[in-house]
Amino acid sequence: AQRVTQPEKLLSVFKGAPVELKCNYSYSGSPELFWYVQYSRQRLQLLLRHISRESIKGFTADLNKGETSFHLKKPFAQEEDSAMYYCALKEGSLSNFGNEKLTFGTGTRLTIIP
Amino acid sequence: GAGVSQSPSNKVTEKGKDVELRCDPISGHTALYWYRQSLGQGLEFLIYFQGNSAPDKSGLPSDRFSAERTGGSVSTLTIQRTQQEDSAVYLCASSSFGLAGLEDTQYFGPGTRLTVL
Known part of the structure; x- marks a missing residue:
């Protein structure tokens, strides 16, 4: 079965410093990977996906x-x-054509220190 | 246009009661997903709908959980005889993937926070 691991529950970084949020996965096939973000009091939204190879809000993966x-x-x-x-x-x-269910990691709460 | 909506936003119930959670997907989205987020856990998949059919129910944790979708639109997740371990945030997502064979983004609702006392 597939699994997504995010080893850091909490990460604090100073403003202007580099950020790296870790994600490891286990899957026997060829997966597609995504990053989703949830800002305070907002709903979960897609940040980026690996097949797009794009940079969103300065983030890359x-x-x-x-x-x-x-x-x-x-x-x-x-x-x-x-x-x-x-x-x-x-x-x-x-074989999953039509079913794009996602397996999520447990998430990392990122705090930027002013 | 309007995004995915869910109701109620919060639900407090007593152990043993039945609850119904509602999801209104984005108009025209054929695919609908239910996920659950328990305390300290990531989001876990519950069930997938394509139109009114549910070809993947593999994530439903027990037979106390069921879901239906009518008119290819609104979906209801029902939990019978609720237990304390059912307390979680239940999220719904919809996407247009499925018919055209094109990949599309899953858009999430705000969630329903269920608390079982």
Whole structure:
């Protein structure tokens, strides 16, 4: 069965410092990986997905299949980045066509210190 | 347009009572998902709907949990004889994936916080 691990429950970073939120996964097939974010009093929303290879709000994440990791990075943290971040995996199997259920990690609460 | 909505936002019930949680997906979204977030846990998948059918119910934790979807739109998650371990935030998400074969984003509702006393 697939699993997503986010080893840090809490992470505090000073404003302007680099940020890295760790995510490791276990899955026998070829997964698709996502980062979701939940700001205070807002609903969960997609931040980025690995297949898009885009940068959102300065965040990037590279899928490393050798290390089975999908760490989220930002070179210079901003106060508005304080939020709960979830890494998620979707099975990449054609047998799941139509079903895009996600397996989530337990999340990392990021706090940016002014 | 309006996003995914859920009601009620909070529900407090006594152990043994039945509860119904409602999800209104984004109009036109054929795929609908229910997830649960228990204290200290990540979101866990419960059930997936494509239209009114539920081809994947693998995440429902027990037969006390059931869900239905009518008119390809509104979905109701029912928990019978609630237990304290059912206390959690129940999230609904919808997406347009399924018919066109195109990947699309899951849009989440605000959730229903269920507390079983």
